[in-house]
Amino acid sequence: QKEVEQDPGPLSVPEGAIVSLNCTYSNSAFQYFMWYRQYSRKGPELLMYTYSSGNKEDGRFTAQVDKSSKYISLFIRDSQPSDSATYLCAMSLGRGSTLGRLYFGRGTQLTVWP
Amino acid sequence: GAGVSQSPSNKVTEKGKDVELRCDPISGHTALYWYRQSLGQGLEFLIYFQGNSAPDKSGLPSDRFSAERTGGSVSTLTIQRTQQEDSAVYLCASSPWGAGYTFGSGTRLTVV
16 A cells, blocks of 8 residues: 555546545655646645644635545635646655645646636 | 756666766755656655765665765765666655755656
């Protein structure tokens, strides 16, 4: 079993839909949780960064972390065609003041059609 | 520079040849990471440099892979005697103390 599981999709939704992306993990020691967006032939870019359990909102994006269930989610409201990309969850044990290595899910491919 | 710079962006090499991939991190970022992304797969950790500490090499898949970081800045990932299974996108990232990564656009390596 991989430490981080993520459904690869693909996921296809109409413009304006609410998108829900999820990951589960097995290591209860993970403390930092991130979502990255990756466009084709580009490197991943950081979307959301949270520490421990709870919610964090940034514009149309909301990240949720439920450590008791070892489950994290990313919600995208009012989805746009420009949101079409692969979304990767990532998490870290965090040692001292550094993130250290990140453990990634396989990524979910999202297409938002107009 | 403004971002993490990787070179070359594409590399085609013959099986058995050695290759060097370069990463120029964001100035002042203390941590540097190498990951590998194969088609349809997630990112596979390779190696991590943090300041002057000994690097975490636990993700290197074999002794054909090595990396160094000179002067706390530029890093080179070397793959010796390349094999077809080494074909992948090699991504470099850097981060300042205690914050998230910034990735480069990667080097797409094809071993023929």
